[in-house]
Amino acid sequence: MLGGVREVLASRYLEHLGVNTSRSFCLIETGEELQRHDEPSPTRSAVLTRLNHSHLRFGTFQRQAFFERTDNLEALVDYCRRHFYPEVTRPADLLRAVAIRSADAVASWMAAGFVHGVMNTDNMNVTGEVFDFGPYRFLPYYDPAFTAAYFDHGGLYAFARQPEAMGWNLGQLAQCLSLIEADQPLIAALESYVEQYEAALVRHMFRRLRLAIPARGGAAFVKLTFETLRESRANWPDFFHDWAGGPSSAPLQDYPDVQWREWKRAYADCEPEGPRPETDRPATLLYDEIGALWAPIVDNDDWSTFRDTLEGFDRRLYG
Incomplete structure (x- = not known):
């Protein structure tokens, strides 16, 4: 069951990050206890139906x-x-x-x-x-x-x-x-x-930054972006949420010049192509968050937080 829950979450999240992904059609619990030798067992068993253009x-x-x-x-x-x-x-x-x-x-x-x-x-x-x-x-x-x-x-x-x-x-x-x-x-x-x-x-x-690709220099800007992210160890989901949609309302104060000066200069030359995110925080699906979603399901058969998370992905498109 946990594997199915993880895939439903990932496929929905990836879809709204613009990734070409399979879709999770339905997840059906069988009522059996499944023995898995590479993780805690027995675990609740389920069947996931997946939609692809090709298998x-x-x-x-x-x-x-x-x-x-x-x-x-x-x-x-x-x-x-x-x-x-x-x-x-x-x-x-x-x-x-x-x-x-x-x-x-x-x-x-x-x-x-x-x-x-x-x-x-x-x-x-x-x-x-x-x-x-x-x-x-x-x-x-x-x-x-x-x-x-x-x-x-x-x-x-x-x-x-x-x-x-x-x-x-x-x-x-x-x-x-x-x-x-x-x-x-x-x-x-x-x-x-x-x-x-x-x-x-x-x-x-x-696309993730909601910027227009310039006639030249796009690849150099992408390389600089990865280099700056590596050096600064900035939060990955926050970065794309904060800087999406152009420099007019980007949170400059949260990205100190000592690490970001060159990148900010290059970013300022980019043209926005899409609106700023409408939410204050990005939608995320980090490892610990999946465990927090699974806990109420396995303990109390409570799926409400899981459903709320899926709906949150829908509301925070490309968050």
Whole structure:
């Protein structure tokens, strides 16, 4: 049940942070006691129904490649062409299309401060939607080495390594498609990922700040933003809430010049593109907050705080 509650919360919160995510349709408690060997047991069991545009995973291709079923790989490519990417005429086209969606997805995670936790190929789908969240976390402040999974001791899926992990996953998809496509067009499609990611990160960071992307200098401003957030260890949700919508009403006094002078100068040159947030505080979903939401459910079957939190996400769009 706790896993289902966590996913309902994350999918709703990510939706309102502008992330392409699966939707949690319903959560049904079964009345059974479930034994989980990696967490306190027994725990209340539930079934979560999730909505996606696709549940076709990178791992789906890997399975067919392992058995050298080139006929099934061709069928998968044709399925993607008919249902998701009508512009696809060959496997390399599909890889490029998936790379574009994947680049946009991971860039949106970075702007949201979202750490997936387990970015293996079976948790990535061809339409670039987040799903099967597992041990996700949201950043309390910018830390490139921040991890979500308690078992990720080496930081394989640390926050700042997520773009690299997505690139590796796309490489595994390319290897599968190499059974039915020449190497060179696949390599060219794969090489487009880095450029697509860099452009998508600029889009999503400016969107979260509700600023218009300048004709030049957007990437430099985004780089400076991450550097300043790392040095200052500013609260991540507060930062985006405070500075969204232009400099006219930003809380200058809360961000001392000793760490923020250069960033404020660059920010002052940006044009607002969207209204200021209407609420005093941002909506958040930090680790301890999830525990506080779960406690009344497990102790008293009280779902009121959980429902209020979901409604709060709706009211504080892009908070």
